[in-house]
Amino acid sequence: TDLGRAGVFKFDLKTGKFLKKFLSPSIAGQAFFLSTLALGKDGEVYAADGVNNAVYQVRDDQFRRLFHAPRLSSIRGLAVSGDGRILFIGDHERGLIGYDLAAGKPFDIAVPKELTLGGIEGIEWLDGELVAIQSDMNPARVMRFKLAPDSQSITSVQPLAANQPELTLPTLGTLAGKTLYFIANSQKGNYDRFGLVRDAAKVEGTRIYALDAAYAPVVPKAPQPTLVPAEGSGG
Numbered sequence: 236t237d238l239g240r241a242g243v244f245k246f247d248l249k250t251g252k253f254l255k256k257f258l259s260p261s262i263a264g265q266a267f268f269l270s271t272l273a274l275g276k277d278g279e280v281y282a283a284d285g286v287n288n289a290v291y292q293v294r295d296d297q298f299r300r301l302f303h304a305p306r307l308s309s310i311r312g313l314a315v316s317g318d319g320r321i322l323f324i325g326d327h328e329r330g331l332i333g334y335d336l337a338a339g340k341p342f343d344i345a346v347p348k349e350l351t352l353g354g355i356e357g358i359e360w361l362d363g364e365l366v367a368i369q370s371d372m373n374p375a376r377v378m379r380f381k382l383a384p385d386s387q388s389i390t391s392v393q394p395l396a397a398n399q400p401e402l403t404l405p406t407l408g409t410l411a412g413k414t415l416y417f418i419a420n421s422q423k424g425n426y427d428r429f430g431l432v433r434d435a436a437k438v439e440g441t442r443i444y445a446l447d448a449a450y451a452p453v454v455p456k457a458p459q460p461t462l463v464p465a466e467g468s469g470g
Contacts, residue, residue, distance in 0.1 A: 239266035243282050243293055257298035259284075259291075271312060271357070271407060276319025283310040283324075290324070290334075302334070304341075312358035312407070314365060321386050323365060325355035331365070333386055345388035357407040357417060359448070366395070366448045368417055370405050374398040377405070377415070377446065396446055410448060419444040 242258040259267035269291070271283040279294040281301070288310050289303040301322075304310070312325030322334040324341075330352030331344045346352060354371025365380045376397035380389045396402065401419045408417025419442040425433050432438060 236261075241267040241269040241284070243269065243272070243280060243291070243298065245293075255296065257291075257293050271310070273313035273315050273322070275315045276317070281313050281315065281322060283313050285309045285311055285327075290322070302339075302341075307332075311356050312367065314358045314360040316360055316386060317362070323358055323360070323386075325358045325367065327355065327371070328353055330355065331358070331367075331380075331389075342387065344382075344386070347389065347392065350389065350392055356405065356421075359408065359410045359415060361410060361413065361448050366408075366410070366415055368405050368408055370421070375402040375405050377402075377417075379448065395448065395450060396444075399444075401442055401444055405444065413447060413449040414445055415448040416443055416445050418442070 240259050240261055242256050244256050245254040246252065247254055259269065266286065267284055268286040269282045270285050273281045275281065279292060282291045282293070284291070286309075287303070288305055288307040290301045290310065290313070292299055292301045307326045308328035309326065310324055311327055314323045315321070316323070320336060322336055324332045324334060326332060330346065333342045333344050334340070335342065351372070352367070352369075354369045355367050356370045357368040359366045361379075363382055365382065367378050367380065369376050369378060374397055377395040379393045379395055381391040382388070383390050395415075403419065404421045406418045406421040406423075408415050420439055422437070422439060425437050427433060
């Protein structure tokens with residue numbers, strides 16, 4: 236009876252006790268797939284269905300669909316701004332999209348011409364910036380994007396990790412303070428739609444990659460000129 240359904244499950248982290256479940260609708264012939272979670276400022280939970288391109292919200296123990304965007308390719312990453320006002324959405328082909336939670340309206344985020352935002356798997360909010368895991372880039376990479384005060388545009392870009400041999404297929408991550416932890420070698424392509432392994436010989440141990448998401452490169456100081464006294468100065 237639960238075939239094709241998905242849900243958000245609530246536990247008490249201190250005891251491990253199961254508290255409540257919030258299940259997707261039951262619609263004949265339609266499957267749901269909740270694959271990404273994000274926590275809001277006041278404890279509300281957002282869950283993305285990347286198959287049907289919808290986002291759900293759990294608030295005050297109520298489960299509801301926030302929006303449905305069938306024109307998107309596949310919603311992967313979710314992050315909420317520090318003030319709880321904006322939900323950021325990472326679409327696999329269209330890149331980053333903002334959603335005004337109070338107005339219930341999406342908006343485009345302007346990006347520099349040289350920046351490619353395809354292949355986003357996960358995003359995290361960090362002090363006015365977004366950290367994005369881009370698995371389908373060649374090479375796979377983790378990037379940090381500084382946002383304008385209104386969150387309508389990206390003003391600067393910094394790579395945090397790229398071209399690392401461990402990042403074979405990075406996916407979702409989470410922040411603990413300013414340290415980003417994420418799966419470096421997702422093997423989802425080796426599993427069928429029922430979660431069964433296609434080729435047991437190709438299964439690897441899961442690798443968790445950690446990096447400092449607040450890392451800033453040290454800019455070397457310009458060399459100071461050497462003062463040479465002029466001839467006859469007596470210096």
